[in-house]
Amino acid sequence: MKVILRETIEALGIIGSEVTVANGYARNYLLPQNKAVPATPQNRKLMELEKAKFELQIAKEREFAEEMAKRLEGVSCKIFAKVSEEDRLYGSVSARDIVDALAGRNIEIEKRMILLSEPIKTTGTYKVPIRVYAGVEPEITVEVLPQ
Numbered sequence: 001m002k003v004i005l006r007e008t009i010e011a012l013g014i015i016g017s018e019v020t021v022a023n024g025y026a027r028n029y030l031l032p033q034n035k036a037v038p039a040t041p042q043n044r045k046l047m048e049l050e051k052a053k054f055e056l057q058i059a060k061e062r063e064f065a066e067e068m069a070k071r072l073e074g075v076s077c078k079i080f081a082k083v084s085e086e087d088r089l090y091g092s093v094s095a096r097d098i099v100d101a102l103a104g105r106n107i108e109i110e111k112r113m114i115l116l117s118e119p120i121k122t123t124g125t126y127k128v129p130i131r132v133y134a135g136v137e138p139e140i141t142v143e144v145l146p147q
Contacts, residue, residue: 002039016054065133092119
């Protein structure tokens, strides 16, 4: 089903864009939550009229994201974990651990924003990208140390 987004949804797109989603997702979530409207000719015209408002909101979101990216750029956090003799961790360091370490430094981000391809399983220093907004991905330094 084709719908027009009324707000930015990370997995789908930005406000005002027309996307194709599963029928059930549209009927059961997007439309009842008023996050999207069906892509009919009448709704397309209405969205064109509101386009200026959407562009202003997109500009605000992007400005906020770039400001947050500047704060995150160059941030370093240390995570202590139990290790074996070969410097392999008992367990692993996941996105949740990174969120907790950043929260200790008064930086609030969500777990889904951390782009960690796989959990960290050895000690060392890693560059981890964080998606703040579409196309805005600053990198932080995560240092995993033995406990």
